[in-house]
Amino acid sequence: MNKIIIIAWHEFKIRVRSKWFLISTFGLPLLIIGISLLSGYIAGAGLGLSEKHYGIIDETGEYGRAISQKLEKRYTSDGVPQYRFTVENKPSQEIKSAFETLVGDGNMDGYFIIPAHIADSMEVSFYSKQVGSFRDVSRFENALNDILLMQRVEVYGLDSSLVDVLKARVNVSSYELGKEDKLSGGQEFFRYMMPFAFLFLLFMGVFMGAQLLMRGIIEERSNRVIEMMLSVAHYNELMAGKIIGLAGLGISQSLLYLIVLAGVGTYYGINVIDSVMIILFLVYFILGYLWWAAVFMAIGSLFDSEQDAQQAVGFISILAVIPIMLWTLVIESPNSTLVNVLSYIPIFTPYFMIMKLAVSAASPFQVGITLIIMVVAVYYTMRIAGKVFRTAILLYGKRITLPEILRWIRT
Amino acid sequence: MLRLEEITKQFEDVLAVDSVSFTVEPGRIFGFLGPNGAGKTTAIRIIMDILKADMGRVIYDGSPEKPDASAFGYLPEERGLYQKIPVKELLIYFASLRGKKAHEAGMVIDNYLERFDLSSRYNTKVSELSKGNQQKVQFINAIVHDPRFLILDEPFSGLDPVNQIILKEILAELKAQEKTIILSSHQMDQVEKICDDIGLVNKGKLIVSGDLKQIKQQHGKQVLEVMPLEAAQLQHDLFREMSGEVQGNGNIHIPFQSESEVQGMIGKINAVIPTRSIRIAEAGLEEIFISLVRGVK
Numbered sequence: 001m002n003k004i005i006i007i008a009w010h011e012f013k014i015r016v017r018s019k020w021f022l023i024s025t026f027g028l029p030l031l032i033i034g035i036s037l038l039s040g041y042i043a044g045a046g047l048g049l050s051e052k053h054y055g056i057i058d059e060t061g062e063y064g065r066a067i068s069q070k071l072e073k074r075y076t077s078d079g080v081p082q083y084r085f086t087v088e089n090k091p092s093q094e095i096k097s098a099f100e101t102l103v104g105d106g107n108m109d110g111y112f113i114i115p116a117h118i119a120d121s122m123e124v125s126f127y128s129k130q131v132g133s134f135r136d137v138s139r140f141e142n143a144l145n146d147i148l149l150m151q152r153v154e155v156y157g158l159d160s161s162l163v164d165v166l167k168a169r170v171n172v173s174s175y176e177l178g179k180e181d182k183l184s185g186g187q188e189f190f191r192y193m194m195p196f197a198f199l200f201l202l203f204m205g206v207f208m209g210a211q212l213l214m215r216g217i218i219e220e221r222s223n224r225v226i227e228m229m230l231s232v233a234h235y236n237e238l239m240a241g242k243i244i245g246l247a248g249l250g251i252s253q254s255l256l257y258l259i260v261l262a263g264v265g266t267y268y269g270i271n272v273i274d275s276v277m278i279i280l281f282l283v284y285f286i287l288g289y290l291w292w293a294a295v296f297m298a299i300g301s302l303f304d305s306e307q308d309a310q311q312a313v314g315f316i317s318i319l320a321v322i323p324i325m326l327w328t329l330v331i332e333s334p335n336s337t338l339v340n341v342l343s344y345i346p347i348f349t350p351y352f353m354i355m356k357l358a359v360s361a362a363s364p365f366q367v368g369i370t371l372i373i374m375v376v377a378v379y380y381t382m383r384i385a386g387k388v389f390r391t392a393i394l395l396y397g398k399r400i401t402l403p404e405i406l407r408w409i410r411t
Numbered sequence: 412m413l414r415l416e417e418i419t420k421q422f423e424d425v426l427a428v429d430s431v432s433f434t435v436e437p438g439r440i441f442g443f444l445g446p447n448g449a450g451k452t453t454a455i456r457i458i459m460d461i462l463k464a465d466m467g468r469v470i471y472d473g474s475p476e477k478p479d480a481s482a483f484g485y486l487p488e489e490r491g492l493y494q495k496i497p498v499k500e501l502l503i504y505f506a507s508l509r510g511k512k513a514h515e516a517g518m519v520i521d522n523y524l525e526r527f528d529l530s531s532r533y534n535t536k537v538s539e540l541s542k543g544n545q546q547k548v549q550f551i552n553a554i555v556h557d558p559r560f561l562i563l564d565e566p567f568s569g570l571d572p573v574n575q576i577i578l579k580e581i582l583a584e585l586k587a588q589e590k591t592i593i594l595s596s597h598q599m600d601q602v603e604k605i606c607d608d609i610g611l612v613n614k615g616k617l618i619v620s621g622d623l624k625q626i627k628q629q630h631g632k633q634v635l636e637v638m639p640l641e642a643a644q645l646q647h648d649l650f651r652e653m654s655g656e657v658q659g660n661g662n663i664h665i666p667f668q669s670e671s672e673v674q675g676m677i678g679k680i681n682a683v684i685p686t687r688s689i690r691i692a693e694a695g696l697e698e699i700f701i702s703l704v705r706g707v708k
Contacts (some may be wrong), residue, residue, distance in 0.1 A: 002510075003508055006504075006507050006508055007508070010504055014495070016498060017627045038558075088452060144451070213699065214644075215590060220493075221495075223490070223492070223494060224489040224490065224491045225492060225493055226491075227456075227487045227489075227491045228485070228487055228491030228492070228552075229491075230461045231461060231480065231485040231487070232480040232505060232509055233461045233480065233508060234510040366604075367416075394456070394461065394462065
């Protein structure tokens with residue numbers, strides 16, 4: 001037991017103090033916070049905006065100017081209009097080709113053609129080089145619609161004050177259960193992203209930990225340290241020590257991130273983390289980590305170099321990424337049959353369960369069953385991995401075939 | 412005391428160790444000798460319980476149970492050191508895995524680093540040390556915890572002559588402390604001077620084992636040792652005709668059946684090759700090994 005602790009502490013210590021670990025552990029949250037602050041600042045300060053120049057060829061001769069005035073007045077940053085319009089009321093082929101040249105040279109972002117019978121056709125054409133101006137187009141649409149609406153109100157002799165009443169739209173506001181305060185857009189977004197954050201944490205911790213374990217084993221195998229280690233400790237002590245040391249690394253990293261997440265949650269006024277969630281997160285983390293650790297340890301014991309091992313790992317990693325690809329599905333329909341079925345497959349269980357827990361869609365029964373499944377899966381995977389590890393670890397410079405591995409497992 | 416009883420180990424289609432038995436007495440150095448691939452390392456791994464024997468058993472001080480790791484000082488054939496860890500930290504790590512307290516081990520380690528002229532490198536990463544210095548660290552690692560059994564696989568590899576002498580001195584001290592010492596090597600002549608007993612292995616089989624002096628008496632023979640004036644002459648056709656074996660130190664050993672032939676041989680050599688010296692000498696272990704292997708065939 002004592003040796004397991006010494007090995008675990010050693011494995012933990014040499015990695016924690018490595019520069020890359022420090023950079024990645026503290027760098028990642030700082031980077032995420034930094035980027036979100038920066039993007040907020042950029043949006044708030046109006047940086048990254050530039051005046052847009054659009055042309056309007058107005059066959060009716062009455063709407064173009066009105067729209068341009070409306071938009072130029074409405075959208076400004078620091079008093080400077082965001083839009084500039086060139087309006088032509090006498091359409092001709094020359095003007096059209098002149099606009100085309102301007103757009104082609106980049107001196108104009110695009111131009112609209114308002115047809116003569118706009119009131120009947122209700123269709124405006126827009127020409128531009130790139131398709132990124134959908135926000136501007138929709139603002140144009142709104143402005144034109146408002147003008148047409150006002151016109152109709154007058155034509156039919158209606159009360160113009162009715163316009164605002166008729167235009168009123170229903171707004172859905174979100175509340176957190178048991179809370180009286182309305183959720184802001186940011187809060188809603190945060191709640192939506194939170195399950196993903198948990199998933200990401202779990203994935204990073206489990207996968208990185210298991211990968212580090214594998215890399216360590218390959219390194220020790222290739223520089224023959226493993227032989228020295230096996231002369232001072234038993235196979236089981238060595239395996240247990242390494243697994244525990246790297247679990248400690250993953251858990252401390254995840255806890256740090258959870259604290260950051262909780263901090264960001266508090267900033268948005270959302271209580272992200274309750275104690276049950278923390279405990280279940282750690283339990284699923286440990287079980288998921290142990291399962292992957294066993295798999296990666298066995299792989300590591302088979303290869304002399306990391307390049308060779310990466311091929312085997314690449315295949316398995318595809319499986320590990322499936323939960324990440326399906327995260328929106330879990331958030332939108334956490335009780336669909338697909339999600340439920342995948343929750344019971346050991347490779348996926350921790351990821352799907354943590355997401356289900358984050359959206360409060362896991363019943364205690366489901367938690368219980370999945371924990372039992374995981375414990376059983378971990379036990380048998382560890383046993384098989386242990387056999388492979390023991391047999392393969394000292395077979396240097398020899399290509400090990402699948403039938404051989406299967407034979408070791410059976411004995 | 413360490414005793415191997417009928418140890419056998421098969422890998423797939425190779426019989427790596429074939430019913431090997433020998434005894435290593437405390438206070439004596441046992442040379443476990445043979446060419447590369449003879450099965451020495453496999454046998455040593457079985458002694459260290461890193462590999463399990465298919466048949467046979469190892470008796471450690473009268474018991475078939477392997478004592479705890481603290482009883483063993485092991486120097487594996489290939490450098491088994493973490494590369495990115497400073498020397499002293501590494502040595503303390505392994506010592507603590509063998510039940511030593513860090514500060515106790517620290518003092519012994521400082522002492523040995525001093526002796527091997529490595530004091531200034533205690534905080535250097537292993538990877539930055541030369542091959543020879545890594546071998547010294549490896550050796551210190553094998554002895555810091557004062558083990559009863561010392562299992563040294565090719566301990567002299569990579570060491571310069573000065574450090575070889577230091578190592579031999581320390582081995583002599585450990586021998587005086589009644590340690591049980593196994594020393595394996597494929598350079599038989601290099602280690603024969605420090606061994607009390609030897610076991611010669613070839614292709615997994617033990618050819619001969621026991622007291623070195625007795626073995627030399629039994630199997631030893633005399634040869635004509637010739638040192639030509641120029642080293643290039645060692646390749647002379649005449650030596651080849653006489654089936655001479657070139658030695659490392661500018662000598663060539665030529666076998667003869669009876670002393671009556673010697674005069675004639677000397678005459679022949681002197682007629683064509685200028686020599687520095689010609690004398691009758693004892694054959695080295697390697698020659699005994701070769702003649703025994705041929706005899707087995």
